[in-house]
Amino acid sequence: MEHTEVVLEVRNLVKRFEGLVAVDQLNFKVRKGRIHALIGPNGAGKTTTVNMITGDNPQTEGDVLFYGKSISKLPVYARANLGIGRTFQNIKLFSTMTVLENLLIGGQSKTTKSLLKYLANPRIAQKEEQQLKEKAEGILNFIGMYQYKDELVSNLAYGRQKMTELGRTLMGDPRLILLDEPAAGLNPSERKEFIDIIQKVFDQGVDMFLIEHNMDVVMNLSHDITVLNFGCKIAEGAPKEILENEEVISAYLGEGYRKQMKKEAEQNA
Ligand SMILES: Nc1ncnc2c1ncn2[C@@H]1O[C@H](COP(=O)(O)OP(=O)(O)OP(=O)(O)O)[C@@H](O)[C@H]1O
Numbered sequence: 001m002e003h004t005e006v007v008l009e010v011r012n013l014v015k016r017f018e019g020l021v022a023v024d025q026l027n028f029k030v031r032k033g034r035i036h037a038l039i040g041p042n043g044a045g046k047t048t049t050v051n052m053i054t055g056d057n058p059q060t061e062g063d064v065l066f067y068g069k070s071i072s073k074l075p076v077y078a079r080a081n082l083g084i085g086r087t088f089q090n091i092k093l094f095s096t097m098t099v100l101e102n103l104l105i106g107g108q109s110k111t112t113k114s115l116l117k118y119l120a121n122p123r124i125a126q127k128e129e130q131q132l133k134e135k136a137e138g139i140l141n142f143i144g145m146y147q148y149k150d151e152l153v154s155n156l157a158y159g160r161q162k163m164t165e166l167g168r169t170l171m172g173d174p175r176l177i178l179l180d181e182p183a184a185g186l187n188p189s190e191r192k193e194f195i196d197i198i199q200k201v202f203d204q205g206v207d208m209f210l211i212e213h214n215m216d217v218v219m220n221l222s223h224d225i226t227v228l229n230f231g232c233k234i235a236e237g238a239p240k241e242i243l244e245n246e247e248v249i250s251a252y253l254g255e256g257y258r259k260q261m262k263k264e265a266e267q268n269a
């Protein structure tokens with residue numbers, strides 16, 4: 001694993017909110033071809049970390065590197081254009097628009113380079129709009145959402161809304177997607193579908209950074225896990241190691257989890 005290319009690296013990342021150190025001297029590397037999970041208790045600093053990576057809420061100190069280049073001073077759109085996509089813990093969609101329209105909005109930042117160009121030649125605009133629409137339909141097809149393309153987002157089940165958000169993220173051609181609790185609030189069948197789709201996107205060569213509380217999802221998907229507690233990294237490693245790590249069990253997984261694992265191990269023996 002050590003020799004694979006580093007996609008994302010955070011160095012000595014610190015985020016201070018008034019009177020609170022939300023993330024404290026955080027270091028980790030996300031490697032190519034690995035799904036990297038970030039786990040930890042509520043308030044541990046996971047979303048804050050993602051916001052520093054995307055630029056939505058930049059760091060107080062430290063650096064973020066994408067493919068070896070510092071991006072920590074770039075605005076959000078510039079990082080997105082480099083290939084960093086994200087989904088939000090609380091869905092951010094236009095609920096009174098259709099699924100397709102939401103994707104078209106997600107794709108716009110890439111094509112709308114020059115308004116002047118459009119004013120000068122409406123036909124170019126029409127052509128690009130058509131291309132964008134075909135791209136959106138292709139993505140919806142890929143994530144199993146094509147049949148919902150003309151539905152209003154507000155009429156969709158929660159799982160479908162989450163999937164729509166993933167589709168919108170894919171419109172930006174990300175090389176790395178940061179998923180902030182994609183499976184939260186999903187029922188078991190929606191969860192399974194989401195795992196399959198994330199796996200399918202990953203298989204296309206898109207790297208994944210996953211924040212998730214559901215350990216089923218984490219264990220199913222991730223190759224590497226970083227554990228945060230009160231803004232500090234307390235453990236890092238392969239899923240199996242993390243599950244057996246005493247500090248992770250006491251800070252996050254809990255004794256109940258340990259008992260459950262033991263029971264399952266006995267049943268499988
Ligand atoms: N904009 C903000 N202003 C002040 N404090 C904040 C802000 N955003 C987050 N915090 C605080 O920073 C800490 C880390 O929050 P964060 O949202 O990153 O946690 P999290 O690990 O994502 O938790 P959860 O699992 O509940 O989503 C918390 O104590 C939170 O209250």
Ligand SMILES: [Mg+2]
Pocket residue numbers: 046047048089
């Ligand atoms: Mg969070």
